[in-house]
Amino acid sequence: MTLDLTKIRADFPILSRKVNGQPLVYLDNAATSQTPKQVIDVIADYYQRYNANIHRGVHTLSQEATDKFEEARKTVQDHFGIEKTHEIIFTPGTTHSINLVAFGFGSLLKTGDEVIVSALEHHANIVPWQMMCERSGAILRVIPMTDAGTLDMKAYDKLLNDKTKLVFVNHVSNALGTINPIEEIIEKAHAIGAAVLVDGAQACGHIKPNLQKLNVDFYTVSAHKLCGPTGVGILYGKEHWLKKLPPYQGGGEMIDEVTFEKTTYADLPHKFEAGTPNICGGIAFGAALNYMNAVGFEAIGAYEDELLKNATDRLSKIEGLRIYGETERKTAVISFNIDDIHPYDIGTLLDKMGIAVRTGHHCAQPIMDYYKIPGTVRASFAFYNTLEEVDQFVNGVQKATDMLR
């Protein structure tokens, strides 16, 4: 089960492009992944052949588009091992998915209830809950992190109590790559009757979770992080939770009957899919899952581990370089700084060499505050990266460092 890199790379047109005269080395996959031609073709095919508004349409195009969109929902269901199709809500992305749940809990919680967040979160999994706590009077508790960039699970045990209603944590930290022990987090939360939302945005390009086995209450995904298009994602929610949550946005599709006096809401999943969804996006999301499954998540995982190990070993040899996030359980993300060189300087020089990394706080300021740094340089790998690219990257970092020192 090894990957045919030549074949895979040929699927991604962007990988053969040049940047500043150099072949592109794209190591910003945690921000957004690249899109294979199989998915681009599905998008073009949609607009060329059966673009139409879905549901309730009597004509053929509308029926075809509806079928394909609902087929994509089935693909999502199969991929994530979801029990019921209508437990899948198509959304514009993870941020929207989390806000939908946070908004709903705003009316389910009351003053004094407690919710638990982890210190390793992306702002998308912090700010909506802060807003929710402000509205509901619930209290936000934080699972602290350790120097290694992992969660302090003993502290988690202590935070849980009979006032805890909800725990939200990401599956994988986007800033550090840490894979959080979500199985344990879920089990312990359930033991005291709290629900758990797992933000899977950063995990899903690398790991194929089975949501039924995980027994998670909510799970969120953005298609653009797993070879899919921008502007679409999903919220998974257990049926009984989705029934309990109030509707989030009002509009077409999500209603049963509308009069000015009283409006009744539609069944799941429509209750949470107000308005025209990203129809083409949903269909292309399905195509992206099919593509990645054809490559195979086991092979992807093994190969990315190899890239990570190789890059970590070689990068560590650079004098003054510190990697943030040093656990065995991590995805292929390396966040680092070199002495007190500003990450932005390294990023700028790497870009001149055709190497794309991200610099800054990665929308995870609390982690930066913990380490007392303004940001890091983050290289994040995907299955279409190569060991030669690791070479170029490490050499690039060395060269930039030499210039900046």
Next chain:
Amino acid sequence: MTLDLTKIRADFPILSRKVNGQPLVYLDNAATSQTPKQVIDVIADYYQRYNANIHRGVHTLSQEATDKFEEARKTVQDHFGIEKTHEIIFTPGTTHSINLVAFGFGSLLKTGDEVIVSALEHHANIVPWQMMCERSGAILRVIPMTDAGTLDMKAYDKLLNDKTKLVFVNHVSNALGTINPIEEIIEKAHAIGAAVLVDGAQACGHIKPNLQKLNVDFYTVSAHKLCGPTGVGILYGKEHWLKKLPPYQGGGEMIDEVTFEKTTYADLPHKFEAGTPNICGGIAFGAALNYMNAVGFEAIGAYEDELLKNATDRLSKIEGLRIYGETERKTAVISFNIDDIHPYDIGTLLDKMGIAVRTGHHCAQPIMDYYKIPGTVRASFAFYNTLEEVDQFVNGVQKATDMLR
């Protein structure tokens, strides 16, 4: 300024497709418009050449994607005659845009305040306000409609009073095609100090409004209604309003500083653009506006009027046919019923002849309730439709009617 239909139709690959063995006659443009290859190419080009997450990225791809996305914002600004670039918020579509504003007003209004909606609205411009009224205690008042499918403006005058805080009305009714007198509505609302939101979803494929001249406070658009992609739209808001409204969704991009104790929000437009936006969608939206402007909105308007007049005249000759929405000021939409034949039956038979129309309540149940009908057959035209298609459509309706009677 006449349109070169042969050239235009060649731009739309889908128009040469067959449905049920017949050439497609697409008359469901009010639900979603078709996409020219110029826009499809922009989408493919994005994924093939410069797909990357935007803002804050130091590398070239990210910079290119950011530039293109912000260029699209400028295109929107020019097209709609908007004063300040940051008054434009990219959203997943009109439904989201309206919900954003309704959510915000939920905390600005108080019990007893009044808001005015029109009887001609799409559910997207009703349900969010009902939800808002429930939260804030504000009262919903309705401008009634007339038999001709227009607004009763005398009644509007009477509804306005010093408790009125907000008026929301669509520019064009999607169910009937009525162009509402928004200039007058805005002026009168402003005279008593109320703000106005105009839902432009249905207007923008046909009319090019100048928002600064209109002096409207909020305006909403969905790209998929004007030759753009699904999953993207805008909210326009006057700067002082957007500053006053609280943030809607929490997440990346929309923050200035995040700590677990306190979060401060970013400047406009980012305050309302939480998370990764539909980057490709925004860029393609810009391309769609460029395409339509190259065709020319004056020519589009004149030509669509001709299609409408022709279709109306000929359709009216069918015995027992009643058109809903009989005003001079309407876009090329014909909503009708024939005797008590169910719209669904006509839609089904037309589809068999390759003709795509929409049947049902068109997400505007209050209008159907007014006429005491379950729904209508709606044919909605675009500038790429032809007089021959009007022929086929009218003949199709006659044939279906003969079969069903």
Next chain:
Amino acid sequence: MTVEQVQNEIIEEFSLFDDWMQRYEYMIELGKSLPLIDTQYKTDQNIIKGCQSKVWVHADMVDEKVIFTADSDAIITKGIIAILIRAFSNHSPKEILEANTNFIDQIGLKEHLSPTRANGLVSMIKQLKLYALAYQTQLN
């Protein structure tokens, strides 16, 4: 006639048409001849969901045979339910429960229906069988 015999009869009738137009004309005709439901049974409870149009179905048992009546506000939908009723009505609950529904495919009905209508069709068959099941239980 057994359920199967009626079904074969319907298949034969439909095989005479060579275009969709004639099929639809025939369905419309069938719709007009549908054994109409008594207005008292046209309740919300008897509505079958899954169509843009409304369908009401009612079942009675007479001499241990289930008698279906129905109505719809759309004529083509009426035609579809008329075909089903012709096949299933006036048979014992057991026969109805055991009846094959392949004939639907054989008359090309499903492929000529839009998916929405095809879903409606599936709901309708389900509903007829549910009625049969209820009466079957009653008989046991």
Next chain:
Amino acid sequence: MTVEQVQNEIIEEFSLFDDWMQRYEYMIELGKSLPLIDTQYKTDQNIIKGCQSKVWVHADMVDEKVIFTADSDAIITKGIIAILIRAFSNHSPKEILEANTNFIDQIGLKEHLSPTRANGLVSMIKQLKLYALAYQTQLN
């Protein structure tokens, strides 16, 4: 030297480099020689927005000439502001206000900067001119 003469000097220096690497090396060098801002002026109020890195700029007037000092936490940004300060510092407010900023394009700085940095550059120039304007008003 007039502002223009300094600018020509800078253009000449940059024309000696034939690849971006050398240009960046030179900018880094310039960054290290930047006339540093006094810590007391490194306030939030003196920060220029628009970059991932922070830039502080301070202006004093000595003998009717504006003296700029600055700092940044990123060295390349420091290099950029160093170039600007070299061109504008130690001139009268009027000269600064009237100064052309074309030299930026001529040294290929803008095209070699990422748009974020180029925006930062524009903000920096604006800020320097704003200081000059303030002192100009003071002189009038």
